Amino acid sequence: MTVAIGARSNDNINGRDSGQCRVFKYDDSRWVQLGQTLIGERAGDNFGYSVALSANGLMVIIGAIYNGVSPFRAGDARIFVYGGMEWIQIGGDVGGHAGGDLFGFSVAISSDGLTVAIGGTQVGTQDGTQDSGIARVYQLS
Template identity: 40%
Template sequence: LGRALVFSWDGVSWVPLGSPIIGEEDDEDTNFGAAIAISHDGTVIAVGANGKAIWQSGHVKIVEWNGTDWVQRGRIIQGEAGGDEFGVSVALSGNGTILAVGANGNDGINQEDAGHCRVFVWGGATWTQLGSDIDGEFLDDRSGTSVSLSSDGSVVAVGAIWNDQVGKLSVGHCRVFVLDGNDWKQKGA
């Protein structure tokens, strides 16, 4: 059972801020805390758990500071299938209302372990997916191993550590996507 601890600088030392953020009671070996993202003001935190719950489907728990402790913000967001490793990477926009999640084991539409990234937006009561899945390009790309969001959440970078290039295996790459209306469009080649 994993946990995430939050600390605040009081001018002299780092002191705990609120209770530990705890993984789900019935989940063992989920790797809760494998990835963590925090909003710019420190009031929203996303914690990824890409481990074995439902055979490594993974999940992400989001919490917010209510002035005295950390409370869950919406439902836990679950991976879609065993082996996805959803939550291996997480990123938050500056205000904590947009969340990117990597699932580098997702099979998607492009082959086994191509991986993908999903982006979600907070609507005040629930997290809903923003745009389509950003799928890895090829078999074993492991796209979604790393994700990063711009401050306003309109640009997402997605790393694929095992992507092959012409004549070279597993050199990896990063693709950048921009929110264009209601979907993600790749920026550059």
């Protein structure tokens, strides 16, 4: 059994409320952390707001709803694969398009880890409707 635990308000070397995520695997009689603690990129990111694991526990997607300097607080998600000793990011950050999108509010990953879904609650529409939200689906290639 493997679990991912996000702590969006964690303070670390990247600043207050940068956030973090840790992944643990149950090993016979105790929980053992897999790899390093994954942390937000800057203060206020809220990295770990949402987390999801693939079925085998070797891929994780982590949302950071306030990540983004430009556009400010667009939010994003990052995807990692466990390489046996450490977590390695796959591709770049998958970010929101406009300030305040809160992209990464929700995340999901398929059992095989090849498809992810990322939601943003404050995304507007092309016709000008505000805060209608969005879910985007991506396939890893």
